[in-house]
Amino acid sequence: MKKLINDPADVVKDALLGIEAAHADRVRVDHTNKIIYRKDAPRQGKVGLISGGGSGHEPMHGGFVGLGMLDAACAGEVFTSPVPDQMMEATKGVDGGAGVLHIVKNYTGDVMNFEMAAEMAEADAGTEVKAVVTDDDVAVQDSLYTAGRRGVGVTVLLEKLVGAAAEEGRSLSEVADLAKKINDSGRSMGMALTSCTVPAAGKPTFELADNEMEVGIGIHGEPGRTRLPLAPAKDIAALLLDPILSDLPYGQGDSVIAFVNGMGGTPLIELYVMYNEVNQLHSKAGITVARSLVGDYITSLEMAGCSVTLLKVDDELVRLWDAPVNTPGLRWGA
Amino acid sequence: MKKLINDPADVVKDALLGIEAAHADRVRVDHTNKIIYRKDAPRQGKVGLISGGGSGHEPMHGGFVGLGMLDAACAGEVFTSPVPDQMMEATKGVDGGAGVLHIVKNYTGDVMNFEMAAEMAEADAGTEVKAVVTDDDVAVQDSLYTAGRRGVGVTVLLEKLVGAAAEEGRSLSEVADLAKKINDSGRSMGMALTSCTVPAAGKPTFELADNEMEVGIGIHGEPGRTRLPLAPAKDIAALLLDPILSDLPYGQGDSVIAFVNGMGGTPLIELYVMYNEVNQLHSKAGITVARSLVGDYITSLEMAGCSVTLLKVDDELVRLWDAPVNTPGLRWGA
Amino acid sequence: MGLSVDDLGSWVKLFADVVHENAAMLTELDAAIGDADHGINMERGMKAVAAAVNEGSFETADALLKKVGMTLVSTVGGASGPLYGTFFLRCGTALTSVDDIDAAAFGAALRAGVEGLVARGKPELGDKTMYDAWAPALDAYDAAVSGGSSLAQALRAAADAAAQGRDATIPMVARKGRASYLGERSAGHQDPGATSTTLLVEAAASTLG
Amino acid sequence: MGLSVDDLGSWVKLFADVVHENAAMLTELDAAIGDADHGINMERGMKAVAAAVNEGSFETADALLKKVGMTLVSTVGGASGPLYGTFFLRCGTALTSVDDIDAAAFGAALRAGVEGLVARGKPELGDKTMYDAWAPALDAYDAAVSGGSSLAQALRAAADAAAQGRDATIPMVARKGRASYLGERSAGHQDPGATSTTLLVEAAASTLG
Ligand SMILES: Nc1ncnc2c1ncn2[C@@H]1O[C@H](COP(=O)(O)OP(=O)(O)O)[C@@H](O)[C@H]1O
Ligand SMILES: Nc1ncnc2c1ncn2[C@@H]1O[C@H](COP(=O)(O)OP(=O)(O)O)[C@@H](O)[C@H]1O
Ligand SMILES: [Mg+2]
Ligand SMILES: [Mg+2]
Numbered sequence A, B: 001m002k003k004l005i006n007d008p009a010d011v012v013k014d015a016l017l018g019i020e021a022a023h024a025d026r027v028r029v030d031h032t033n034k035i036i037y038r039k040d041a042p043r044q045g046k047v048g049l050i051s052g053g054g055s056g057h058e059p060m061h062g063g064f065v066g067l068g069m070l071d072a073a074c075a076g077e078v079f080t081s082p083v084p085d086q087m088m089e090a091t092k093g094v095d096g097g098a099g100v101l102h103i104v105k106n107y108t109g110d111v112m113n114f115e116m117a118a119e120m121a122e123a124d125a126g127t128e129v130k131a132v133v134t135d136d137d138v139a140v141q142d143s144l145y146t147a148g149r150r151g152v153g154v155t156v157l158l159e160k161l162v163g164a165a166a167e168e169g170r171s172l173s174e175v176a177d178l179a180k181k182i183n184d185s186g187r188s189m190g191m192a193l194t195s196c197t198v199p200a201a202g203k204p205t206f207e208l209a210d211n212e213m214e215v216g217i218g219i220h221g222e223p224g225r226t227r228l229p230l231a232p233a234k235d236i237a238a239l240l241l242d243p244i245l246s247d248l249p250y251g252q253g254d255s256v257i258a259f260v261n262g263m264g265g266t267p268l269i270e271l272y273v274m275y276n277e278v279n280q281l282h283s284k285a286g287i288t289v290a291r292s293l294v295g296d297y298i299t300s301l302e303m304a305g306c307s308v309t310l311l312k313v314d315d316e317l318v319r320l321w322d323a324p325v326n327t328p329g330l331r332w333g334a
Numbered sequence C, D: 001m002g003l004s005v006d007d008l009g010s011w012v013k014l015f016a017d018v019v020h021e022n023a024a025m026l027t028e029l030d031a032a033i034g035d036a037d038h039g040i041n042m043e044r045g046m047k048a049v050a051a052a053v054n055e056g057s058f059e060t061a062d063a064l065l066k067k068v069g070m071t072l073v074s075t076v077g078g079a080s081g082p083l084y085g086t087f088f089l090r091c092g093t094a095l096t097s098v099d100d101i102d103a104a105a106f107g108a109a110l111r112a113g114v115e116g117l118v119a120r121g122k123p124e125l126g127d128k129t130m131y132d133a134w135a136p137a138l139d140a141y142d143a144a145v146s147g148g149s150s151l152a153q154a155l156r157a158a159a160d161a162a163a164q165g166r167d168a169t170i171p172m173v174a175r176k177g178r179a180s181y182l183g184e185r186s187a188g189h190q191d192p193g194a195t196s197t198t199l200l201v202e203a204a205a206s207t208l209g
C-alpha cells in the first residue's frame, strides 16, 4: 500500500486536521465528533443542511461545507457511514430554528445511522429534521425488495443547489421538496480502471487485469456490475451515458447540468477527454448542456476511473446553480 | 497502459476539445495552434500574459486562462514544450498594445522555444515581449554550468499573482519585475509514490518497488534525485520542507503562501494529511501561513505523489492573491 | 440459577476476542461483495465494547447489554453498527427486571434482539444478510428448549444452525446491503455479516452453558 | 561535381526512416534520464520533414535544408526541436549560393549548423548532450578532408567518431538538459540526443558518398 499517510488508523483524524488548517477561514472542525462545521453555523432562521458518510470521497462532504452549500458534514471512517452520535451532534450544531435537512446517500449503513440520529435529535432537542435520500446510480437495478440504487454524483449537485435554496431563506419543507425533485431529475453511472486500497485493509479491494475495466461501480471500491475489456474513451462514454439517457429518460430538448467526475486517481487531462466524448453524445441526443462540472468531486480514494451524472434542469435550478458558493471544494461568485 | 483516452496520438487534441466544451463561457480554443485563449482576449491596454508547456500538467496552464490570470496558454505534446509558432501566434493574439509577458518554466526546451518565439514575434509584429523564467525546484543543485533549477509549483502562484497585477493595468516592466520578485521568493520540492506513463510511450517512465519512493522529482515523470524507502507522511513532509526552508531561507516571522500540490494520482484525503504535517512544521519554524492552496494544480499525468511550495509574501502579494480570479482551475471573488 | 451478569460479560468479551482474531477474514469476505471493512468495523466496535465492559461495573444484565448496544451504535457505523447495536439494545430491554435468566428467558431476549435488527434493516430470509444466520439459529434454539434441552444444548444447536445458515448464504444473490449492488455477481460468496453473527452465537455456546 | 539537392533530400529521408525504426529505442534512453519522449519527438518531426521534402520541389540545397529546419522547429518542440531545427537552418544558410557542394563546402555547412545549435543550447563538451557526438564528428570530418580523403571517406570517419562520442556520453554526469536534474544518477546512461545525432551522421555517410 503506497499512500501519503501516517498510521492507517489516523487517516481520517489527520485529514481533518489538514482541512481545518487549510480552510480555517471558512470551516471549523469538531475533532471529537469528526464534524466539519461552516464557520458561522448555526445561521439563525436558515434551514441547516448536513450530510456525511464514510471518508475517502473527498472533497465530498467536508469540502462542501460553507456559504451556499452545507452547514456541517460528518466524517465516518474510510467507506464507513458515520455514527448517529455524530449526526445528532451536527444536527443540533446547525439548527438555527428553521429545522435541519439530512442529505443521505442511499446505502444501508448511511440510511440506518441517519435514521437513528434523527430519532435521537428529535427526542433530545426537539429539532425538526427532514431527510432526503439520494439514489441516482443507474448501474443498480431498482426494486422494492432490494437496498435500491446507490447515491452517487447527484449528491454533489444536490448539495450545491439545495444549499443555494436554503441560503435564500426557504422553509424546511420547501428545501426538502426541492431536494426530492433534484434527486428525481438526476442519474449517474461510473466505471473504474483500477481498484483502490482501504488504508486499514492494506490491499486493493479487487484486482483488475491490465486489459480490463469495471463498469457500474459505486464509490466504495466495490466491484462493479460487469467486467469488460478496456475500451477507448469514446466507447466508455457511450457505455456510461446510454443507460443514463434511457433511464430517466433524457432526450431532445432537455436541458441538463453535465458532470464528469474523476474517481480520485485519474488525471484531469483524461477527464477532459471523457467530457468531450460525453458532450458529443449530448449533441447527438439533442440535449442542451446548461452548465457543466469536470473534476474530482466524489471520489473513491485513489481509484482510477470516472462517473457521469446528468441532472435535468429548469431555469430555477440553473439560477440556484449560479448562486454564490464558497466552500473548499466548490467556489464561485464569492 | 490504462487511461481514459482514444488514440494516444489524439490525447492533447481531445482534451482541448473537452476544455473548450466545458468552459466555453470563459475560454476559446485555437485547435490548429493548440492555444487556449481567454474569451475576451486581447484586452486593450492590458499586458498580455501567456504561458505554455508540455501537456500532462493539467490544470496548468490551460486551466489558468481567464480573468485575473493568463490571457493564453500554448499546449505542447505530452511533456514536450510547444513550438515557437504557437507561442508567436498566442503572443500576437493577446497583444492589447501594452506588450506581452511570457511565463516560462525553466526547462531547456521551453526556454529555447519561447526565445525563438519572442524573436519571431518582435521581428514579425513588433510586439514588445518580456519573459520571466521560473526556477523554484530546490531538488536541483543550481549552477552557472548546468541547465539550472526546474520551474515547478511557484509557476502556478506566479500566474495568479501576476495575473492580478496585469488586471490592475500595470505596465509590462512592472509586471515583469513583479514576476521576477515572486520567482525569487518561492521554493518547491516534490516526491513520487509511482511513476507515470506518457501515452505515446505506453509504459511507465520508471519502475518503483512497493516499498520505495522517489524524492526530488520534477513534473515530467523524470526519476528524482534519490530513491528512498517509503516513509510516513510526517517524515515525507520534513524531507520536502527542510531543503526549502534552508534554501531561501525562510524562518521566524516570515509570512508565506503554503501550497501542497498533488501530482495527479494522489487523492485529496492524502493531500490534507500532508498539509497537516507541513503546517505543523511551519508552526515549529515560526512561519505564518497567510494563505494556503491544497489540490492538484501542476500535475505529472497520473503520478501519485505531491510537492510542497512556499512563497514568501508581503501585504501587496496577499492582496494580489485575494484579487478576483475566474479560470477553470482557480476561481474566487468572481 | 440462570445466567449471571458475569456470564454475559464473558460472552461479549469472548466475542470481542474472536472478532479480533477473525477481523482480516471478515474484511476479506466484505472485499469480495462489499467494501472491505466489515472486520475493521466489528473490531473497532468490539474493542470499545470490551473496554466498556471491563471498566464499568454492571448491576443487571439489561444494563450490561444496553451498554454493549449503545457502544456498538456509537463506534461501528456502517450497516453493522445499527444492526448489532439494536440487537444488543433490544436483548437488554427484554431482560429488564428478569432476575432468573433461564433458557427460555435468554431465548426470548435473543428473539427480541433479532426482531429489533429486522425492524431496522428489513431483511428477509434469503436476502444474503446476517439474518440468514440468525433466523435458523433462533428456531433451532427454541426447538431445543421446548424439547427439554438445557441452555448449553440449546446454544450448541443454535450455533450449528447459524453456521448452516451462514454457509447457505454462499449461493444466494444478495437483495440487501452493498452486496445487492453486484446482482448475480454476489452469488458464490459467503456473507460477512452472517459470518460474524455465527461467531457471536458460537461464542455464546462456548461461554454460556 | 558535388552533392545535389536530391542527394541531400535522400539523406534527410533516410534519417526519417532510421528515426522511425529507432524511435522506441530513443524514447527508452530518454525514459532513463529524461522524460521518455525523444524518440516520439524526433519521429513526429522527421515524419513532417519527409512529407515536406516529398511534396515540395526544391531548386537549391539551402532551400531544402531551411525547409527541413523550419519544419523541425515547427513540429518537434522540446529541446531537440530548436536544436535540430537550428542545425538545419544554419546548414542551409551556409550553402546559400554555393553551386558546387564539395567535401569542404559540406563540412563548412555542418560546422555552421552545429555552431547554431551551440549558440542556442550553450552545450559544452562533456555536458552529456548531442554536442558530444557532433564535436568529434566534425573534427574527424575536417581531419579526413584536409588529409585528402573523399567526401565518402570523410563522412565515414565522422560517423565513426560520432558513435564514439555517443558512447562516451555513457559515464558522463549531465550538466545540460533534463538529465542534469538527476545529478550523479545520470551517469551510466547513454544520451538520447547524442544517439539520434549519430544516426543522422550515419545516414549522411550511407547516402552522400
Ligand atoms: N438491510 C440489512 N439487514 C440486515 N443485515 C444487513 C443489511 N444490510 C447489510 N447487512 C449486513 O451487514 C453486513 C455488512 O456490514 P458492514 O460491512 O460492516 O457495513 P457496510 O456494508 O456499511 O460496509 C452484510 O454482510 C450484511 O450481513
Ligand atoms: N542545452 C543543450 N544543448 C544541447 N543539447 C541539448 C541541450 N539540452 C538537451 N539537449 C539534448 O536534447 C536531448 C533531449 O531531447 P528531447 O527529449 O527531445 O527534449 P526534452 O528534453 O525537452 O524532452 C538530450 O538527450 C540532449 O542530447
Ligand atoms: Mg462500509
Ligand atoms: Mg520532453
Ligand SMILES: [Mg+2]
Binding pocket: C030, C034, C035, C036, C037, C038, C078, C178
Ligand atoms: Mg462493508
Ligand SMILES: [Mg+2]
Binding pocket: D030, D034, D035, D036, D037, D038, D078, D178
Ligand atoms: Mg525528452
